[in-house]
Amino acid sequence: MAAAPLALPLLLVLAAAAITGCGATTVAYNDRAVVIDGQRRIILSGSIHYPRSTPQMWPDLIRKAKEGGLNTIETYVFWNGHEPRRRQANHLHPPYNFEGNYDIVRFFKEIQNAGMYAILRIGPYICGEWNYGGLPAWLRDIPGMQFRLHNDPFEREMETFTTLIVNKMKDAKMFAGQGGPIILAQSASHYIHWCADMANKQKVGVPWIMCQQDDHVPHNVINTCNGFYCHDWFPNRTGIPKIWTENWTGWFKAWDKPDFHRSAEDVAFAVAMFFQKRGSVQNYYMYHGGTNVGRTxxxxxxxxxxxxDAPLDEYGNIRQEKYGHLKDLHNLLRSMEKILVxxxxxxTSYGGKNVTVTKYTFGDSSVCFINNQFGDRDVNVTLGATHLVPAWSVSILPDCKTVAYNTAKIKTQTSVMVKKANTVEEEPAALRWSWMPENLRPFMTDDRGSFRQTQLLDQIATATDQSDYLWYRTSLEHKGEGAYKLYVNTTGHEIYAFVNGKLVGQNHSANGAFVFQLETPVKLQSGKNYISLLSGTVGLKNYGPLFELMPAGITGGPVKLVGINNGTDIDLTNSSWSYKSGLAGEQRQIHLDKAGHNWRSHNSSIPVNRPFTWYKTTFAAPAGEEAVVVDLLGLNKGAAWVNGNSLGRYWPSYTAAEMDGCHVCDYRGKFKAEGDGIRCLTGCGEPSQRFYHVARAGPLRGGRRRPDARRVPHGRRGPRLRGGRRGRGRRVTLSCGGHGRVVTSVDVASFGVARGSCGAYEGGCESKAALKAFTAACVGKNSCTVKHTGAFAGAGCESGALTVQATCS
Known part of the structure; x- marks a missing residue:
């Protein structure tokens, strides 16, 4: 999500006949649309980030996006994933990483195989809730480096990486002019004119497009929009199309925040408004969010x-009702493409700016939109007939007579995913654990560090983000014994303090306060004393002005010992500090379970509530093809692996804050993710995250598993479904999706349901005829369609929506 005001992504649009080749596609644009092979096209795109899923998942994700009515897939390019170390090449590390989840060419070939277009967003700054916004931390080691500003060191590195990606795409013939799927590409910068010159050096003959920047745009740069709504935004000059590069379908999760949910009605409202007001290119950010694998x-x-909260959830499952409601809208918009472009x-405004009718006419055909931007009232609009338009909604009339779609009226099924325990090992107690203490002895003195300095250094600049941890160690001579309070001021995210080899205190920053203090009593012995401070980070800042200069770690301190009885203070800030990055277990690659690691066997006294301990178990992979998750509830904080593949950081003991938005949800009115008026939150007072995705292809394989982790329970997910339709003669379809699931029961078939939620409806105006019909047509099948007939209606319920609830397994 590129929300930062200083993030200025520039979009490269391939000019017509810029590159020629077999099956070449020409791409141009005018004020109404992107023009592909001479045809004006509506672009309906969705973001799927290749590193946030696995190569084995890509075809299924892309297929679902296409079946959802999209014609384009968009992705960022992740610089720090492709070049974690600056062009280092040795027997352990190749100069660049294009393997596994980072096989970007394979990803674009999958898009091409699906017959879809692609948008390549090179960045190299991407924001995206990704460490350092995708910029490698090693950039800070380069003298004179200033991120995203006009300076030679950054421009050189940016051009080198951008050229690398462009050439890789050219070599694979991925650009449209070569017969490939990429019709748009993007690069980001805060210095437009230099970027334009760099683009010309790439010799792809492209103009630039910039998002979130409407002022002082060079004549050869096209500006675009990001945000929850872009209908009232227009380009800064004529002759260019209206492009929405990021339509935020929800919001990201934070350790101290509940889950944000943006309703299907509101997303559809925003899209319909955008196309009502001459939009032509729209991209969902995200269409599939996925997982921040490892430390990303x-x-x-x-x-x-x-x-x-994307249409495809983290595990790749279809999120109904959002997916289906938007699919219906996409199909309708594409059917009207020629008239719209x-x-x-x-x-025509009706009684002020909140109600507007827009009529498109092309030849003998016409299309009409009616929008109602009131958040608290329905309106009647006469357009031939009188049409009731609900609050905060758009009605679309493809013939300007009959409403075919209203954004507030959902006619697709709702699915609620429920987790089911692995039948082989249903309880965590069934797992047999081994454990191993982290070897802290090498870090309990200030010997054998990587280097020494008489100052407290920034953690990111020192460790270049190769580990979450950095050791700061020093020593001092003390005459006799003494009682002190150790005081440490830090801008890190957590800290552990050891004195003479014993853990004496720990603390972490709460609620995003990145400056905090550790104060803990300590006793010094007579003679030499060792103080070891372990600073930890849980991710690096990714947006904001000069975000790379935000310190982390015990930068500058102070660190001091405050005398408790004698009033004597000892300032250690400018002592000789020894530095070492990482933990011993990381350096030994404990997570790979190599031979020679001294695991202690399972017994009844597995240590708990003990920091710096490794745990290991094995489990059988659940049968089937459904998504697998591990449930880490009950743990404190750490990192988990399965078969050597990182699941990421966990912290289930960190519960989400109680917020007013957890107790109210109404799609009407502008959606917000910050400030007053937040709503539709879930998970208040619960662990911020407890379930972790284990991809079946890649981390999870057949047979017994050896996950090096803190705890690895597991589960599967299966849906409960709700389908609904108004009006006799219409068809109601229920689908269990993929993975071989079938409808096992039809639980509710009724009109006017007003109590409960999907999976727990209490009924209302039950229809025995409908229940019988759906049971006969659906049980035992993956999907089914039943025609809504007059025989279904119950007395006094004929005007209600038919609601059908079913269970898949």
Whole structure:
């Protein structure tokens, strides 16, 4: 999510015939649309980030996006994932990483195989709730480096990486002019003219497009919009199309925040308003959020999950009702494409700016939109007939006579995913654990460090983000014994303090306060005393002005010993400090379970509430193809692996704050993720995250598993469904999705349901005829369609919506 005011992504649009080749596609634009092979096109795109899923998942995710009515897939390019170390090449590390989840060419080939277009957002700054916004931490080691500003060191590195990606795409013939799927590409900068020059050096013949920047845009740069709503935004000059590069379908998770939910009605309202007001290119951020694998989450308090309340959830399951409601809208918009991109348009306001009718006319055909931007009242609008338009909704009339779609009226099924225990090992107690203490002895003195300094250094600049941890160690001579209070001021995210080899205190920053203190009593012995401080981070900041200069760690301190009885203070800030990055277990790669590791066997006295301990168990992979998650509830804080693959950081003991938005949800009115008026939150007072995705292809394989983790329970997910339709003669479809699930029962078939929620409806105007019909047609099948007939209606309930609730397994 590129929300930062200083993030200026520039979009490269391939000019017509910029590159020629077999099957070449020409791409141009005008004021109404992107023009592909001479045809004006509506672009309906969705963001799927390749590193946040696995190569085995990509075809299914792309297929679901296409079946959801999209014609384009968009992704960022993740610089710090592709170049974690600056062009280092040795027997352990190749100069660049394009393997596994980072096989970007394979990802775009999957898009091409699906017959879809692609948008390549090179960045290299991407924001995206990703460590440092995708910029490698090693950039800070380069003299004179200033991130995202006009300076030679950054421009050189940016150009090197951008050229690398462009050439990789050219070599694979992925650009549209070469017959590939990429019709748009993007690069980001805060210095537009230099970027334009750099683009010309790439010799792809492209103009630039910039999002979130409407002022002082060069004549050859096209500006675009990001946000929850972009209908009232227009480009800064004529002759260019209206492009919405990021329509935020939800919001990201944070350790101290509940889950944000943006309703299907509101997302559809925003999209319909955008196309009513001459929009032509719209991209969902995100369409599939996925998972921040390993240590990639951006911002110190962003969780591993990047579900984003997207139409495809973190595990790749279809999120109904959002997916289906938007699919219906996409299909309708594409059916009206020619009229929308060619037609003359006319806007008519009804009683003020909150109610508007827009009519598009092309030849003998016409299309009409009616919007009601009131958040508290329905309105009647006469357009041939009188049409009731609910509050905060848009009605679309493809013939300007009959309403075919209203954004507030959902006619697709709702699915609620429920987790089911693995039948092989239903209880965590069934798992047999081994354990191993972290070897802290090498760090309990100030010997054998990587280097020494007489100052307290920044953690990011010192460790270049190769580990979450950095040791600060020093020593002092003390005459006799003494009682002190150890005081440490830190801008890190957590800290542990050891004195003479014993843990004496720990603390972490709460609620995003990145400056905090550790104060703990300590006793010094006569003679030499050792003080070891372990600073930890849980993600690096990814947005804001000069975000890379925000310190982390015990930068500058002070660190001091405050005398308790004698009034004597000892300032250690400018002592000789020895530095070492990482933990011993990380350096020994404990998570790979190599031979020679001294695991202690399972017994009844597995240590708990003990920091710096490794745990290991094995479990059988659940049968089937459904998504697998591990439930880490009951743990404190750490990191988990399965078969050597990182699941990311966990912190289930950190509960989400209680917020007013947890207790009210109404789709009407503007959606907010910050400030007053937040609503539709879930999970208040619960662990910020407890379930972690284990991809079946990649981390999870057949047979017994060896997950090196803190605890690895597990589960599967299956849906309960709700389908609804108004009006006789219409068809109601229920689908269990993929993975071989079938309808096992039809639980409710009724009109006018007003109590409970999907999975727990209490009924209302039950229809025995409908229940019988759906049971006969659906049980035992993956999907089914039943025609809504007059025989279904109960007495006094004929005007209600038919609601059908079923269970899949």
């Amino acid at each position: 989450s951006g911002g110190p308090y962003i969780t591993t999950s990047y579900d984003y 060619h037609g003359e348009y006319n806007d």
